[in-house]
Amino acid sequence: MNLTTRTGTPLRRRSLHEELTEALREMIVSGQLPMGQKVPEKDLCELYGVSRTPLREALKVLATDGLVNLEPNRGAWVSAITVEDLDEMFPVMAALEALAGELACKQITDDEVEAIRALHNRMLGHYKAGELPEYFALNQQIHEAILAAAHNDTLTVHYRSLSTRVRRGRYMANMTRERWDQAMAEHELILDRLAARDGAALSVILKDHLEKTSVTLRESLLGQQGG
Amino acid sequence: MNLTTRTGTPLRRRSLHEELTEALREMIVSGQLPMGQKVPEKDLCELYGVSRTPLREALKVLATDGLVNLEPNRGAWVSAITVEDLDEMFPVMAALEALAGELACKQITDDEVEAIRALHNRMLGHYKAGELPEYFALNQQIHEAILAAAHNDTLTVHYRSLSTRVRRGRYMANMTRERWDQAMAEHELILDRLAARDGAALSVILKDHLEKTSVTLRESLLGQQGG
DNA sequence: GAAATGAATATATAATGCAAAATTAAAAAC
DNA sequence: GTTTTTAATTTTGCATTATATATTCATTTC
Structure with a gap:
């Protein structure tokens, strides 16, 4: 089989935390997770059927994007816009x-x-x-x-x-x-x-x-x- | 004791992944971790004496900053500048x-x-x-x-x-x-x-x-x- | 009764464990 | 000698567990 025509494969697999990041971002943008509210880790884990590890990784990413605020030892809050x-x-x-x-x-x-x-x-x-x-x-x-x-x-x-x-x-x-x-x-x-x-x-x-x-x-x- | 003179104490404690993010960022900017090189989790864990969880969280953050590239199931590379x-x-x-x-x-x-x-x-x-x-x-x-x-x-x-x-x-x-x-x-x-x-x-x-x-x-x- | 202390509970953080994937090494086939 | 297959090792991804920290609530003290 000749594969030379196939250019630089995108084919980029996605990991769990990546998908979670996107899903959570969408939830925040759409308002499903209201501004100022605490991000309920446990509920979200159950909702998506994942453990807390990838979820927490996603939250770290969203924090650098400014969509959530992480307070040490207190968890994540959906950041409000002032x-x-x-x-x-x-x-x-x-x-x-x-x-x-x-x-x-x-x-x-x-x-x-x-x-x-x-x-x-x-x-x-x-x-x-x-x-x-x-x-x-x-x-x-x-x-x-x-x-x-x-x-x-x-x-x-x-x-x-x-x-x-x-x-x-x-x-x-x-x-x-x-x-x-x-x-x-x-x-x-x-x-x-x-x-x-x-x-x-x-x-x-x-x-x-x-x-x-x-x-x-x-x-x-x-x-x-x-x- | 009167403590009123002491103004709003920052005293903001930092979590491990936060410190790691900063340390790794510094290592990358300073060139200690050369561009294009793979970042093996294990080595860095040993270097900083931490487990993989906070390290991986730090890598996720650095990836959104564009300092490292994460390839699913293949690990993290220090991103090169073209x-x-x-x-x-x-x-x-x-x-x-x-x-x-x-x-x-x-x-x-x-x-x-x-x-x-x-x-x-x-x-x-x-x-x-x-x-x-x-x-x-x-x-x-x-x-x-x-x-x-x-x-x-x-x-x-x-x-x-x-x-x-x-x-x-x-x-x-x-x-x-x-x-x-x-x-x-x-x-x-x-x-x-x-x-x-x-x-x-x-x-x-x-x-x-x-x-x-x-x-x-x-x-x-x-x-x-x-x- | 209000404030302060301490115990109990809940929650967050980080370490460990296990399975899946990728890389490397070795062996076999050409 | 080179390439392909196969096996072993390493590495990664996610789940689980253990520890540390915060919060709540009851108890004590003033």
Whole structure:
């Protein structure tokens, strides 16, 4: 049998702690494990049918990602996001996304632009239909696609780490109509400048877009904390 | 006994895996564990006199930091840095450091500027004396101080993660005299713009500085790999 | 009755044990 | 002599067990 056509095998097997890390991350992001709550080791072990060793390994990883806090001899807590955290995280995310835009413009192909345009149009549909959750999902995908077009794994890893932490909770849901209109307009600009390969302008727009998103989230989070 | 004068005791105890993580990180950064080499669990357990559980936890953490690679059922390897890695990492570091410069300018105190000036002058001394290792150490401290002045822990964590990965190895050592002169000149500018709280200019200079450093490292690494 | 101490319980950490996989060494076949 | 097979050894992954630490609750003392 000739195997030469088969290129560098991905075929990467996954270990238990890796799968657990992903599963737990998903549970935290989706809110199944609420912020501020203690991570119930025993229950999770039973839920996934594993012993505590791999679970604890997964928690160590999540701790470096900032999704849980480990208190020595006291266990793990799902980390809560404060307004101060957001104020710290968004400038960093904005800088990273601006870079992603710049890099993407340098090498993005027409096909990739068209794929993003397709996502954009679907998002536009959900916007017009007033379907907020679907809008958010597409919005997320577009930002991921820009990141992917930058072809820089390091950038992707760091951006995603922050994005995952921010994306938690449900406080995104209460976005005003005005802000939504504005965000959609910004996305038109993003697509336009990306198609034109105008990296300088795109990075400014992305930075600005994320800054405004930050303000929205901030107020929403404040509203939750205050009331 | 009155204990009220004693302020909130840190006295934060550290667990074994935490200490191990730090120790191993230091071993990797210092080059005691050479890049590309396998990290046998058994040897390290004996070296530190611990069992495999906390060691393995530490390795998981280092893997998320990108300092080691874990291959399922095959163990841990100290991750090697390729030219491609550098090309990925430096734009991200540059973006983060530019942000640090901007943020620092917004709030840095005169005292903090003076502290950095002191570091700068010491570095200048080592530059004039041709003491490269001492120069590097101070150089590192200055960049850390700017980062600290930005007062953004998220930024610090992400920058440091990259900085730690890059700082490894000894390929920094062979810097040309021309590049050294240039780097020192750039540092004069950095200090100048920082003192003037000129965030926009500072971020540009920092970005440029890091880009040039990247070129130097790149060539040095290529020289190592090629010959 | 409130505060403080100490015992009991619960929980977290780290060490050990065992099974599965991979590596190495040796033997057999070509 | 080289390659392939097979066996032995080592190493890793996960579970279990033991120890250390924290928390709770009852008891004592003021």
